[in-house]
Amino acid sequence: MTNPYKNISVMKDWSERQTELVYAELEILKQENDRLHHLTNVLIQHIGKTGDRGLPLKEIDKQMELFDKANKDEEEI
Numbered sequence: 001m002t003n004p005y006k007n008i009s010v011m012k013d014w015s016e017r018q019t020e021l022v023y024a025e026l027e028i029l030k031q032e033n034d035r036l037h038h039l040t041n042v043l044i045q046h047i048g049k050t051g052d053r054g055l056p057l058k059e060i061d062k063q064m065e066l067f068d069k070a071n072k073d074e075e076e077i
Contacts, residue, residue, distance in 0.1 A: 031071070034071070035064075035067065035068070035071070038063075038064070038067045039060075039064060042060055042063045042064065043055070043060065046059065046060060
């Protein structure tokens with residue numbers, strides 16, 4: 001006779017793995033959202049400073065690089 005509970009164990013393992021994947025995906029989306037939020041703030045600040053003269057893309061790139069480095073350091077902790 002086969003074990004009637006074998007399939008339940010397999011389904012439980014599958015469900016736990018799916019839950020882990022969902023949480024991992026949510027963390028990635030949160031990180032992307034944080035980065036976009038920071039980029040939006042940087043752009044708004046520079047638009048206010050420069051007006052019609054355009055955006056200083058090098059400065060914006062520098063600010064985003066600093067943000068990425070700061071967040072990378074936090075992730076390693």
